[in-house]
Amino acid sequence: MDTICRLAGADDLIGQGTGRLQQAIVDGDTPYLFEHLVESFSLQGISDRAALTYMENHDRPSWRDLQQATSRPPACPKLRGYWTFCGCGYRKAARTCAEPGALAECSVPRPALRNGRLNQMTYSLFFFIRDVTDGNLIDWIDRSLAQASLGTKNRAYRMRHALIEPLRNIYGVSDKVLNMTLADVLLAAPASKPLWRETGFGMIAIDTLVHNFLSRSGIIHRLGHEHSYGSACYSTNGCADIVRRIARRIDAKQFNLEYPTNFARFVQHAIWRYCAQSELNVCNGNNIDDDLRCQNGNCALFRCCDRARD
Template sequence: MTYSLFFFIRDVTGGNLVDWIDRSLAQASLGSAKNRAHRMRHALIEPLRNIYGVSDKVLNMTLADLLLAAPASKPLWRETGFGMIPIDTLVHNFLVRTGLTHRLGAEHTYGSACYSENGCADVIRKIARRIDARQFGDNYPQHFVRFVQHSLWRWCAQSELNVCNGNNIDDDSRCRNANCVLFRRCDRVPLRGQSELPRGTTI
């Protein structure tokens, strides 16, 4: 991976990764406002996929940290970073357990499909469009996709809020945590099978 990254920086970016990011985002930002954010993300992630052993999850996570830390003089960096979505099994399983992937017709297995059309990333973008993130931070954009993804991850991660994960929920059964604030609104879909769903239940 290290050698592959070295050759990418040498051969693709001309030895200047920062300048390459500037040029790629500037070019992708031109034209119609429709799908502009998608074009800018794609302009970075698609070429970087050629680095040996780097997954979409790692690319989105690393680029989000890098781009969001950019100074105000690089607004395209921050704009693109706002929309980077790393999907791990915690977030994917949360969307399955709550029934969101089913409700939105976005059922899929964990992996590259999470970043395909109507995958986990698209589901989170739909959620983010319904949340005004400015209430959580003065410098946040109105629709902050990365913030929503990170919040879902914190809700599930053992090292964070530790609510919705395999340590607390039997993957073969419906969640029984009635103290969860989402309990009455959650479909509580078992990850493996649906044998415990009450007859007539729609998920």
């Protein structure tokens, strides 16, 4: 893993949002942050390139669009707010939902998103910000982290979960996408928000690339924590716990003096970059037949990797 971090570790994970995203955090610009989250949460189900291409070719729902759409008495009882929106069930292709009698007047289908799940996600996120955070997501994050940071026992865990647990209830948002998006947002915060950065250091996004690397390399097997990809990756002794154990043994300051010594997000991101087709493109299903042991003798890890079969 030290080799992976040296080959694929990024030295610019902190403060990447020195542009528009960081300024939105400084300014308390919730509408911009909402639109940023909608875009990030939409990167699921297909490749990032395909998702971004679709969004470039279609109008994206803005905070103001949803404010206007929900300013009038709702045609559907589910559009009253965050807690009533549960079970909307809108399906774009079938043009159906849980309240078919109100569908013709409903605003949920209006954004031209890839599928109905994303329409539901967009409204669910909007209602969460409007109703749960009182329309101010930045202040809500500040308050949540400040309260969770009190005391020393399990402090990092409590701060992560102060954000993850409530946001997990937003429709259609997986743990992977949630951790990935929050890590980017929290690490984009200015130095004046140290709790944001501290929490972002431990946000880990486990996708199939990361899980499969930990499996092929034999790390999961050696630790005796074998499991299938999915929710188990975030359970006790799952992939996320394994990455955190590794991170405690790798001093990230050697890669950037601004990094904390223990930087789990850095380690997870290095694994992803080593595997991703758009990055170093070494350890992935395009290059490896998982019915056989990996034959890539040019891989820097070839001699120490277990090259386990799936």
